[in-house]
Amino acid sequence: MGGIRGELGATWVILTKEIRVEWRSREVWFTGVFFSLLLAVLFLFGLATDAQGSRGVGPGVLWIGVVFLASIAFGRSFVREHETRCLDALRLVPSVCGPLFWGKCLGNGLVLFSMELVLVWLVAAIFPLPGWSLWPALLWVLLLGTLGLCSLGTVISAALARFRLREVLLPLVLYPLIIPLLIGGVKATGALVEGEMSAYWDWANLVVAFDAVFLVLSRWLFGKVIEAVE
């Protein structure tokens, strides 16, 4: 494998592998979508007591749902690799670290975003979210949030994959780290609900900045994590 072309090719192979594995088993997607439905119903009974009571909670419910879905998606990501010993085989490929990170990150991102598309529709059915005309903006900020979440989630799930208590530790480690993304996402969605486009762009741009920092940091630390789990 040599140069940028080789890296891109390897990333593509890992990304398509991720999608193929998920497409064949659908274990994360189906459980995630059903979980979204349950979450929407629970929030319906828990929060939407009347039309006045549910005002303003839509963005919060949506983003909390996204965070929960993310822990479902990332929980399986590297555990599956260890169970099938795929990581041992991948490590035989020279300089696989970069392609592995980007392939995993994008694969997780695609699966998570596809689940979010169902979640956002369910939440919009129950709580006030922006009107249809603003959905491209809503999906844009969801996509940005998902990118940041995936970069962090990929590293953390790789780091904890060999730990006995990984299912418990993953949310404990991930949730405090994603607080800036969560604040940005909730505020941007809230601004959309209120129709304040300038505030929306302010927050969306902040999420872009967070994504950039998280991607660079995650890419660097992913190498250290892969070194450790060898």
Next chain:
Amino acid sequence: MGSRAEGERAAVGGEGGRASSRAFLLLVGGAGLALVVAVVVIFHCTPQDAELGFVQKIFYFHLPSALYGYLGFTICCVASIGYLVRPRVIWDVVAQSGAFCGVLFCGMVLLSGPLWARKSWEPWWTGEPRLVLTLVLFLLFVSYLLVRSFGGRGELTRQIGAVLAVFGFADIPLVHLAVKRWGGHHPRVIHQGGISGEMWLALGVSMVALGLLFVVLFWLRLRVGLLEEEVEDLHRDIADRSGLVEDRQ
């Protein structure tokens, strides 16, 4: 016995160990004395705040605790970067000790802060940037300590712990940026010029007392960490030798 374990044992045992134990006892005595002096100065030598009343005395513990909490987290992050660059057990033990002291002092801030807030501005808690930042810091490093406690021992946990500490520390400016846009209020005691000479003295004494307490706790945690590593090495040594004996048989 490997040279690493011997080196570590030299730090906690033998002649040098005895001298360091004596220094440690002196330090504990000094910290205890300084804490008593601080309490006397705070409650007997400082005037009562005109606006905030008696509850303002929390300030003398609150501010130093916050500063030493941040110091603990900084030590943890620097030592973790040290470990990632050059993996030595001592870096890892220093990082864990820093996180432990940071969480302890940050916990003191999160306990004393709401008490003061309740008396000063009614609510126990607000979304003010510094409050949220301190809470998130606390959560980040508690999760680090949880991973260290339940992740078992060995190279894997050490390296993953270092990665998490760097992640957590790098997250701080981002959290700060996000919560700053929220706005809020926090008492600006020093900027109001509301601090008299006696108050500065009490703050200074309190800084020294809590600083000594920090050093004592840090040292103690460091010694415990090094002893744990030594025990781990001995276990490994015994396992290796019993393996050799079995092979011969």
